[in-house]
Amino acid sequence: MGFFGNLYSYRDRVLTGLVLVGAFSFFSVLDSFFMWWLIIGVMYALSFYEATKLFKIENNTVFIMGGLLWVAAYFYPHADDLIFFFGIVFASYMAYTARNDWQLFLPFLYPAVGHLFILTLYYEYEFVALFWFVLIVVATDIGAFVVGKSMGRHPFSPSSPNKTIEGVVGGVVVATFLGFFVGVVLVDMQKAILFSLLVSLSSVFGDLFESQLKRRAGVKDSGNILPGHGGMLDRMDGYLFASITLVVLLRSLS
Numbered sequence: 183m184g185f186f187g188n189l190y191s192y193r194d195r196v197l198t199g200l201v202l203v204g205a206f207s208f209f210s211v212l213d214s215f216f217m218w219w220l221i222i223g224v225m226y227a228l229s230f231y232e233a234t235k236l237f238k239i240e241n242n243t244v245f246i247m248g249g250l251l252w253v254a255a256y257f258y259p260h261a262d263d264l265i266f267f268f269g270i271v272f273a274s275y276m277a278y279t280a281r282n283d284w285q286l287f288l289p290f291l292y293p294a295v296g297h298l299f300i301l302t303l304y305y306e307y308e309f310v311a312l313f314w315f316v317l318i319v320v321a322t323d324i325g326a327f328v329v330g331k332s333m334g335r336h337p338f339s340p341s342s343p344n345k346t347i348e349g350v351v352g353g354v355v356v357a358t359f360l361g362f363f364v365g366v367v368l369v370d371m372q373k374a375i376l377f378s379l380l381v382s383l384s385s386v387f388g389d390l391f392e393s394q395l396k397r398r399a400g401v402k403d404s405g406n407i408l409p410g411h412g413g414m415l416d417r418m419d420g421y422l423f424a425s426i427t428l429v430v431l432l433r434s435l436s
Contacts, residue, residue, distance in 0.1 A: 206316065210309060218304050218312070219256050226252055226297040228414035229422075232404040233289040236395045236415075244286050247272070251294060259305065261298040262429065265290065292395075293415060296388075296422025299429050307368065307432055314364040315428050318378055319385045319420045321360045326353030326386070342393040350386055357382035369435065377431050381424045388423030392416065 209221060230248050234240075251268055255261035272287050304312045330349020338345040361378025362371070369377060392415060396404060405413020 210313065213309050215305065216256075219301060222297055222301050222304075223252050225414055225418055226294065228405070228407060229293040229297065229418050230289050232413045232415040233293050233395075236399045236401070236404060237285060237288045238399070239286060239289065241283070241286055244289060248289065248294065251290070252297075255298060255301055260302060261305065262295070262302045265295050265298060292391075293418060293422050296418070296425050299425035300421060303425055303429050303432075306429070310364070310367055311428070311432065314361060314368065314378075315381065315421075315424060317364055318357045318361040318381045318428075319424050321357035322353040322382045322385045323389075323420065324353070325356030326350055329353065329356075339390055341390050341397065345390070345393075354379065354382045354386065357385075368432070373431075373435075377428065380431065381428045384427040385420030385424040388420040391423065392419035 209217060227248075231245075234244060247268075251264060254264055258264055268290060269287070272290070276282070276284065300312075300315075303315060326345070326349040329352025330344075330346045333352075334346030334348045336347040337343060338347050338350050358375060358378045361382070362374045365374030365378050368374075392404070396402065403412025404415035407413055408417055
């Protein structure tokens with residue numbers, strides 16, 4: 183079919199991606215914590231809902247608790263810390279009700295933690311760090327897609343048969359190269375390269391982790407809200423691992 187034939191067959195995915203990039207560019211001009219809390223919150227809510235389906239959880243209480251967690255994230259300066267406090271609250275709830283439904287906590291580990299770290303990344307390191315982070319993940323995804331479709335031959339992992347070693351390497355190389363030019367605004371040259379590389383690799387395995395969850399659940403996509411991409415969790419999977427990695431790396435410099 184050739185590369186351009188493959189690209190045409192993925193036109194919905196490409197168009198949706200362009201719309202998302204355009205939306206990100208627009209909102210970057212209206213830079214405010216409330217706005218990003220709200221935007222990330224919408225992505226969190228959709229991802230959280232889809233995760234409950236993957237984990238086969240049918241309990242409305244988790245949605246109430248998930249909503250309260252995000253409201254608390256607006257008022258607490260280090261949102262990622264909230265998961266520890268919430269873990270105590272959840273364990274107390276299990277003890278009080280004499281229940282043993284510990285699987286109800288799974289959506290708070292994934293995807294809630296990753297979204298809390300995205301919000302923390304913006305709060306602690308401002309928009310330039312958020313832009314760097316998004317650039318790395320997007321470049322990894324696009325680079326892997328282009329290289330994988332054009333020259334991919336060797337499967338990367340049984341968890342995601344469509345991924346190839348060539349595609350993954352291509353995506354990481356492209357992301358590291360592009361990430362360097364933004365990363366030097368925040369860190370020195372060596373760390374800009376290293377951090378971009380590690381964040382890119384994290385996004386690859388974030389994608390792989392969600393692929394494994396879908397295989398276990400017996401579904402192709404986590405949802406269908408984004409044409410060509412599937413569900414919100416399908417779009418956010420790489421970001422959820424990458425956000426934790428970048429925040430931890432940046433904090434190591436303090």
